[in-house]
Amino acid sequence: MSGSTVVKPRKVLVARHGLTTRITHWINALALSMLLLSGLQIFNAHPALYWGQASTFASPWLAMTAEPRGDDFAGVTTVAGRRFETTGVLGYSDTPRGFPAWATLPSYRSLADGRRWHFFFAWMFVINGAIYLITALLGGHLRRDLWLKRAELAPRHLLREIVDHAQLRFPKGEEARRYNALQKGAYLSMALVFLPLMVATGLTMSPGFNAAAPWLLDLFGGRQSARSLHFISAAVIVAFVIVHLLMVMASGPWNNIRSMITGRYAIEIKGADQ
Structure with missing residues (x-):
């Protein structure tokens, strides 16, 4: 040592x-x-979200929607024209709504x-x-x-x-x-x-x-x-x-x-x- x-x-x-x-x-x-x-x-x-003063319903840059799919609905999220299926989270979760209840x-x-x-x-x-x-x-x-x-x-x-x-x-x-x-x-x-x-x-x-x-x-x-x-x-x-x-x-x-x-x-x- x-x-x-x-x-x-x-x-x-x-x-x-x-x-x-x-x-x-x-x-x-x-x-x-x-x-x-x-x-x-x-x-x-x-x-849905838009640019400008008024809501141009036909062309949002972001939208969450519920679309008919057979006997049920599918949640679809659109961002800048691109569509994504988001069933269960965005667009449709038990009922048509943007974000889920939780x-x-x-x-x-x-x-x-x-x-x-x-x-x-x-x-x-x-x-x-x-x-x-x-x-x-x-x-x-x-x-x-x-x-x-x-x-x-x-x-x-x-x-x-x-x-x-x-x-x-x-x-x-x-x-x-x-x-x-x-x-x-x-x-x-x-x-x-x-x-x-x-x-x-x-x-x-x-x-x-x-x-x-x-x-x-x-x-x-x-x-x-x-x-x-x-x-x-x-x-x-x-x-x-x-x-x-x-x-x-x-x-x-x-x-x-x-x-x-x-x-x-x-x-x-x-x-x-x-």
Whole structure:
């Protein structure tokens, strides 16, 4: 033996998420879930999407329909002119409807109730988002933790992070104290692009709001274009949430969930030979 002592790595808890970030995160998760389910209920009232101001019923770019098939029906989803049979999920699931009952709020067919749920949680989402953005700006969270540095935007750096994530290799030790470039880019695009776009296009579909801000119709190319963009932004947000949850599970679910509840995140400090 050389007499040297090997110091084993030890885990320490470090501060990662502030109280406001944690509270708004969980409220956001609830609001977005309810908005998605109630939004699909509203979509089911007319499961088709168009571009422009008016609904051109003969040529939707996306439509979910039930077509007679013998003694029963078949669900057919059309996207940009291409038809896909989606029986049991889209177009037809026990009854003709765009999305199935388990994916809507309420589960029964009711446009009025779907709107009530949607508008209630829309206000919760907007107020909660405003609180998050204001506190993130004033408290420095946006600049300190989320804003991308020039070095992080270098193609070589981004490529390395993409490869690491694809191979499920996540930051360890001191690097795990802060968000990486992919996380920052994803969170910023949600907070500053897709979530505000979803709110703005939702307002554009309101005839009452059009009277106060008619320029929104011109900005988004008409009410039906706004409806399509609202649907697309919601789909992007759903995809983000799915990837986010997969990354949480792959990188250590308990550690990630604990950090969003208590604010403390465990990192491993490597030892050294002495």
